[in-house]
Amino acid sequence: xxxxxxEAALRSLVLGGVVWFGLNLFRVRNPHVHxxxxxxxxxxxLAMPFVMHWPTVTITRLxxxxxxxxDVMPADISTFEMPQxxxxxxxxxxxxxxxxxxxxxxxxxxxTVIHAGVASxxxxxxxxxxxxxxxxxxxxRPINGPHMVDADVRVxxxxxxxxxxxxxxxxxxxFAGWDAKKRLAVLAHEGAHVANRDFxxxxxxxLNRAVFWFSPFSWWxxxxxxxxxxxxxxxxxxxxxxxxxxYAEILLDFASTVNPRPxxxxxxxxxxxxxxxxxIIAAAAMPVxxxxxxxxxxxxxxxxxxxxxxxxxxxxxxEPAPLAADSGEVPAQHYRPFVNFYAMGPTSVFAIFRDxxxxxxxxxxxxxLRLTVxxxxxxxxxxxSGEITFPLDAERRSAELMLRMNGRDIRALRLxxxxxxxxxxxxxxxYVGWYRVAPNRVLTVRRDGDRLQVQETVQGRAALLAxxxxxxxxxxxxxxxxxxxxxxRVSRVLVQNAVFGARLASRIDAAAAQAIEADxxxxxxxxxxxxxxxxxxxxxxxxxxxxxxxxxxxTPNYDRMSALLAAKVHRQVDELHATFVxxxxxxxLFFRGVGPGGYDIYGAKFENGTAxxxxxxxxxxxxxDVIFRADGNDELGGIVSCAEEANVRxxxxxxxxxxxxxxxxxxxxxxxxxxxxxxxxxxxxxxxNMSWAATTTVNNPWVIADKSGRCLEVLMPGRQTRFHNxxxxxxxxxxxxxxxxxxxxxxxxxxxRRYIADVGKGQPDYEHMTSEVADITRQxxxxxxxxxxxxxxxxxxSFRGVTALDSDIYIAxxxxxxxxxxxxxxxxxxTKIALGPNF
Numbered sequence: 001x002x003x004x005x006x007e008a009a010l011r012s013l014v015l016g017g018v019v020w021f022g023l024n025l026f027r028v029r030n031p032h033v034h035x036x037x038x039x040x041x042x043x044x045x046l047a048m049p050f051v052m053h054w055p056t057v058t059i060t061r062l063x064x065x066x067x068x069x070x071d072v073m074p075a076d077i078s079t080f081e082m083p084q085x086x087x088x089x090x091x092x093x094x095x096x097x098x099x100x101x102x103x104x105x106x107x108x109x110x111x112t113v114i115h116a117g118v119a120s121x122x123x124x125x126x127x128x129x130x131x132x133x134x135x136x137x138x139x140x141r142p143i144n145g146p147h148m149v150d151a152d153v154r155v156x157x158x159x160x161x162x163x164x165x166x167x168x169x170x171x172x173x174x175f176a177g178w179d180a181k182k183r184l185a186v187l188a189h190e191g192a193h194v195a196n197r198d199f200x201x202x203x204x205x206x207l208n209r210a211v212f213w214f215s216p217f218s219w220w221x222x223x224x225x226x227x228x229x230x231x232x233x234x235x236x237x238x239x240x241x242x243x244x245x246x247y248a249e250i251l252l253d254f255a256s257t258v259n260p261r262p263x264x265x266x267x268x269x270x271x272x273x274x275x276x277x278x279x280i281i282a283a284a285a286m287p288v289x290x291x292x293x294x295x296x297x298x299x300x301x302x303x304x305x306x307x308x309x310x311x312x313x314x315x316x317x318x319e320p321a322p323l324a325a326d327s328g329e330v331p332a333q334h335y336r337p338f339v340n341f342y343a344m345g346p347t348s349v350f351a352i353f354r355d356x357x358x359x360x361x362x363x364x365x366x367x368x369l370r371l372t373v374x375x376x377x378x379x380x381x382x383x384x385s386g387e388i389t390f391p392l393d394a395e396r397r398s399a400e401l402m403l404r405m406n407g408r409d410i411r412a413l414r415l416x417x418x419x420x421x422x423x424x425x426x427x428x429x430x431y432v433g434w435y436r437v438a439p440n441r442v443l444t445v446r447r448d449g450d451r452l453q454v455q456e457t458v459q460g461r462a463a464l465l466a467x468x469x470x471x472x473x474x475x476x477x478x479x480x481x482x483x484x485x486x487x488x489r490v491s492r493v494l495v496q497n498a499v500f501g502a503r504l505a506s507r508i509d510a511a512a513a514q515a516i517e518a519d520x521x522x523x524x525x526x527x528x529x530x531x532x533x534x535x536x537x538x539x540x541x542x543x544x545x546x547x548x549x550x551x552x553x554x555t556p557n558y559d560r561m562s563a564l565l566a567a568k569v570h571r572q573v574d575e576l577h578a579t580f581v582x583x584x585x586x587x588x589l590f591f592r593g594v595g596p597g598g599y600d601i602y603g604a605k606f607e608n609g610t611a612x613x614x615x616x617x618x619x620x621x622x623x624x625d626v627i628f629r630a631d632g633n634d635e636l637g638g639i640v641s642c643a644e645e646a647n648v649r650x651x652x653x654x655x656x657x658x659x660x661x662x663x664x665x666x667x668x669x670x671x672x673x674x675x676x677x678x679x680x681x682x683x684x685x686x687x688x689n690m691s692w693a694a695t696t697t698v699n700n701p702w703v704i705a706d707k708s709g710r711c712l713e714v715l716m717p718g719r720q721t722r723f724h725n726x727x728x729x730x731x732x733x734x735x736x737x738x739x740x741x742x743x744x745x746x747x748x749x750x751x752x753r754r755y756i757a758d759v760g761k762g763q764p765d766y767e768h769m770t771s772e773v774a775d776i777t778r779q780x781x782x783x784x785x786x787x788x789x790x791x792x793x794x795x796x797x798s799f800r801g802v803t804a805l806d807s808d809i810y811i812a813x814x815x816x817x818x819x820x821x822x823x824x825x826x827x828x829x830x831t832k833i834a835l836g837p838n839f
Contacts, residue, residue, distance in 0.1 A: 002112045008048040009215035015309040016041055016217055019302060031231040032290045036298045038225055039201060044306040045208055045221070052310045115214065122210035126203075137168045143175075151194040153187070161254040162186045164193045166200075185237045185250050192236035198229040227272065234276060235286045248277045338419070341481070341494055341502055342401050342412035349494065349502035350381075350388065350403065350412060352395055359392065362501045367692065370668070370685035382684055415504075416481040416494055420468035428452055431482050434513035435493045435505035439564045439624075440520045442513045443495065443505055454480065457520050457782075460762070499775040522619075524782050527598040528790035531836065532817050536591045537617045540600045544613050545589060547626065548604075552580045562624045579630065579656050579695075584608040596836045597783050599627070609633040609655035609698075632657030632698045637718015640701070642711035648701045649678055659717045660693040661686060661704065664727035669712070672703040686726075689770060689831060725806065744799045745825050748808045752823045753797060755830060756812065760788040769830045777833070784835060792816040807832060 019037050028034065140154035152168045155175060162171050169190040175183065193199065205222040212218040238247050255273040290298075338354045344363070353360040353368065361381035362368040371379040371392075379392040389404045403410045428447050435443040441457045445464075452464040452472065464472035470482040470490075479496040483504075496502040508516075530537075543560070550556045551569075554577045558566040569576065584607030592601040592612075599614040614627040633655040640648060663669050663686040671692060672680040680703060686692040696702070702715045704726050712731050715721055751768070758764045759777070762785050766774040777784075792815030800809045803822060810821045824832035 002115055004049055005115070005212065006214075008045075008052055009212045009217070011052055011309045012041070012045040012048050012212070013215065013217045015044055015306055016221070018305045018309070030287050030290065031228050031235070032287060033294075033298060035196075035225070035228045035232060036290070036295045037302060038221065038228065040299045040302045040306070042201070042205055042208060042221060042225065044302075044310070045212070045218070046204065048310060118213050119210050122213055123207075126206050126210060133165045137165050137170060140168075140170055143171075151191055162190050164190050164199055167194050169194065181241055181243070181246060182250055185241050185247055188240040189233045189237040192233040193229065196229065196232060198233070202226055202229065230272065230276060231279070232287070234280060238280065239286055244280050244283075248280050251277055251280075339496075340395065340417045341415045341496070342403075343415050343504070344403065344410060344412050347504050349415065349504060351496065351502050361388070363388070364501045364503055366501060367684070367690075368498065368501070415483060416471070418467070418471065418479065418481075420471050420481075430490050433490075434508050434510065436508050436512070436516065437495055437503055437505040439562060440516060440523070442508070442516050443493065444513070445493075457517050497775060498771055520782075523598055524786050527596070527783050528786045530594045530598055531596055531787050531819075532790060534593050536594070536600045536602075537615075539621065540615050540617055541589055541591070541602065543617065543623055544602055544604075544615055544626070545586060547623065548580060548586055551576050552585075560622055562618060562622050565623055565625050576628075582608060582654075582656055582697075583611065583630070593836070596780065596787060599625070609657070611656075629658045630656035630695055631722065632717065632719055635698050635718045637699065637716045637721040639721070640714040640716060642703075642713060645674070645703060645711055645714055646678060648674055648714055648716075649676055654697040654699060656695055657698050657717045657722065658693060658695045659702070659715070659721065660691055660723050661702075661715070662691045662723075662725050663688055664725050665706070665712075666728075668707040669726055670705045670707060670709060672705060674701040674703060674714075689826065690772065742802070744808045744810075745823075747828070748823055748825045749797055749799065749810065751825045751828075751830055752810055752812075752821055753794070755823070755833065756788065756794055756821075759784050760794075768828060769833075773830050773833055787819075787835070788814075790816065791819060807834075 019041055023034060023037060136156055136158050137154065140156035140158075143153045143155055154168060154170055155173055156170045157173055159170050159172050162169065162175075164170070169187070171186065175186070178186075202222065202225060205225050209218040209222050234247070234251075238244055241247060251273050340352050342350045342352070344350050348364045350364075351362045351368075352371075353362070359371045359373070359379065360368050361371050361379070363381065363383050366383060369381060371381055373379045373392055377392050378389050379395075381388040383405070387405070390401055395401055399414045401412045401414070403412050428451075431445050431452060432447050433445055435445070437443045437456065443457075444455045446453045446455070446461075448463070451466075453461045454464055454472075454474070455461045462474045464474065464480065467473050467479070470484070472480045472482075474480075477498060479494075479502075481494040481496075482490045483492040483494060485491040491507050493505050493507075494502055495505060546560070547556070551573075554573070556569050556573060556576075558570070561569065586604060586606055588605045590603050592603050595601055595614060597616075599616050602613045602615065604611045604613060610631040610633065612629045612631060614625075614629075616624040616626075618624040635655075661669075661671060666688050668688065669686050671684045671686060673696070675681060684692050684694075685707075696717055698718055699716050702717070704712045704715060706712060712726065715724055754765065754768075759781065762781065764774075764777050764781065766777070769777065794812060794814055796813045798811045798813070800811050800820075803809060807822045807824050810823065812819050812821055819835060822832070822834040823830060
């Protein structure tokens, strides 16, 4: 709120400056013209918080001829409510409070509290003045007899001189004893205030000052309008009595006796009477009154300036001419990898890939990473819930594999292997049906002549390409392997995706499939309005607070969770318990917005750190899903040179924090964690133009190395290093280097416009996205398409800045609202995309 008010105050100041310059440029001296102009400015100032950004001026510019540089950084990856790997914390680790070298200060909160306090005092003072003066006017005695003014004239013992309250003129008891000229001057002056409605104008100016009290312009506005009101009323009075000197003497007499209340208009205030008397004596002629037509022309002249000051400038690039489509048929691409799939649970699959001498692993929902193989032949995969190890040579010899994870053995049965024998599996009809790939997603398999088609909930259909016995692929990328039960009937399907790994989907009947898709359709229908309105679901805050306390005590209430969430929490309950114990008690929980997937986003302040929660509530009041991200404390972190690696040590028990590393090196990089003894622990291999994320602790060091293991830099997690790019030109540079760029990425706006248009039509151009962005776009497509349909036609796109990851921020103006987008483009390919609030 304080940011909106500050921006509105600045825009009002700009408008006031334009009007002041225009009045002086044209040497306008008539106070009636000045009064009309500044009243228009006052009304614009009061309306500014509500109308700013509404008028949009779109400027068409030619595309930049500059080629896309090879070292342009990508934008932030949009997680779209996808969970991120967590580096487990030891449940018994000592809790070390954050360093007290820096005090956590929320300056926005402090500024908001100060503003609200001062504004409340000013409004309270105004309200008390109104109430007391109203009571005083009600108690005053009306004066009977004819008056020369159209106002209610009353006598009050509480006033020392003539004052105006609304349409009531209050005079002291001595009024009857004044001479005729003095009474005539008083009634003419105060009657002018009533006729011009000065009381109500100054009341609005007082309200404007109370709201924008921090702006000097609001104080000047009130003083200037009061001054003009007195100048005009003085002129009216002098015209009536036709005696300047006598009127000046009357003002001087009243200035020493009147003490008006805040909402009264006194005829003579001691602070202004001297300037008024000097002006009266020096004036050669009285100002000429202006009629309503001239006032309308004055207002019409100022309205364009008001619109410009309230609006914003957006830029658009003309749509390029469409490229000629290649009409030739693209030959089918078959699935190439050599891979074995092992079941680790009802839905969890561990895949082992071989590429020459290199071996990779991928667990369901996590990244494909190169396995680290020790001298003893033990291969290691850094899963989020604990390291998975196994003898590498055993993987070739048996149909099952003994995996070791968190100190216990897991017997994993081989589900399938690729490539598989190219045998005839029989009729395609045996595969036709519905498979539940997620709690709210159904995979539908249909037959189309001599081939199969597959479609996931509310997504487009895709043809399946036969890869062997019970195995099919989509364009040689995503793999589907149908699995049989003991009676050799197809009962499950293994769906493998390059980004999210392999999933197991059980076969279900038509009724269950319809119920799942109906529930998903309900959610898709609700998300657009929720995203546009940005209002939290009732009960969400309380749900998160109860969940935090349950996890801190180590006893989560699974009855308040969906089956999927309960299973996820149950698998990680020890790590979550340790994390929330380390964070300490909750100090505050505040709503941030609604994500494009319908998740309510909350920020949390704990005793020992901060965090973000994304909550999806089901219609039955249960938590359908919760995504947690630890954001560390106030320690900044930093980059340490490799020369200091031997002296850097890990610190257990400090504030949890999620870090994300993006590889811009053009070749693989390796990530190692340093333990308390300074020893490296291999955690991950990050491919070029890919990101890696994990939850660790503040100042717990990570070594970023090249593929040979040579140190490139040491990352100390903290507020400035939560998002970190690894690129050759900035190895070892200090955090915050993204500020070096102040212009948008070449071709970024054009790519964003195409992306929005294609998603709106439900036909994204996946060929111009990285595989990571393409898969996330497919997952989010039904929600984004529904949101764009609700927002309406795209009007303009305006560049707003660069994020900490050097990604471009755009505000897209639609017919029915606006939305924030973040995009990264590299060599004509979208490397990152994000819609909606990001923190």
